[in-house]
Amino acid sequence: MSNSKFDFNHIRYENQISQIIEISLIDQYGTNGYKSIIKTMMKECGKSEKEITGNYGLFANMVQIVFGKIGDSKILEPIKMEINRLGITQTNTTEIPDMQTKQIRLLIADDEPHLLSVYQDWLKLDNRHVITAENGQKCLEIYCAHSKSNQLQNYFDVVILDHNMPVLNGLQTAIEILKINPNQRIIFASGYIENIVLDSLTEINKAIEVIKKPFSIEALDDMINNKTLLNKFEEINSNQREESISVKYSNAMEILNNYNRK
DSSP: OHHHHHHHHHHHHHHHHHHHHHHHHHHHHHHHHHHHHHHHHHHHHOOOHHHHHTOHHHHHHHHHHHHTTHHIIIIIHHHHHHHHHHTOOOSSOOOOOSOOSOOEEEEEEOSOHHHHHHHHHHHTTTTEEEEEESSHHHHHHHHHHHHHHTTOTTOOSEEEEESSOSSSOHHHHHHHHHHHOTTOOEEEEESOHHHHHHHIIIIISSOOEEEESSOOHHHHHHHHHOHHHHHHHHHHHHTTTTSOHHHHHHHHHHHHHHHHHO
8 A cells, every 4th residue: 555655656756847847948948949958868868758857866967967057057946946836845765877977078179080980989988978070170169169058168078189180280279279268178189299298388388188199099088087197287287387388398298208108
């Protein structure tokens, strides 16, 4: 008897939440907008529409993944207000699947299509969203479009730039991106680490991480996830006025050489 009551209450809760989410999204974005948002979430987490809209925890997590911080105010706040207004309470704690880790968003520019295909196939695993561009100009256009549409300067966690590209090379692209978001993390891909580090310091006044070509996808994956390396470069850049370019160059090269020797 108690199990039947539990199931009934749980189903009733799911239906109420689902209706609130659907009505709120349709009111804000129209029917087509609602369908587009849910379709994107379904693709990201592999769950059905009913599973997403009936589980507020999963839905809220997917809003964070798809829309970033702006999703809190634009999407979740109206829904939470309506849930509180109606006094709806959850009868049990629904387990949220492995979507709690923030999705890493990567933008990769390289003029070699086969490499972009490899990046797309391998790096999209482990909760990553990968967008690729075949040259620097296209990369900049994508960066601007996503930053504007999501109203987030830091929409991409990492931008990976091949140095030798048509239209805009890696350094030129980095300069334009950093005008939009000075804190954007960028990784250069080049066979000439010394030249790139020096160019980044003289042209951008910033030490930027470099992965030496040719490299394995595992090596790139490791650099993306290497917070220690990132923190060391941030420390170099935080001392902009206290150290000369030659000192910062030496420090950056020591870090990269130690990293590449491991």
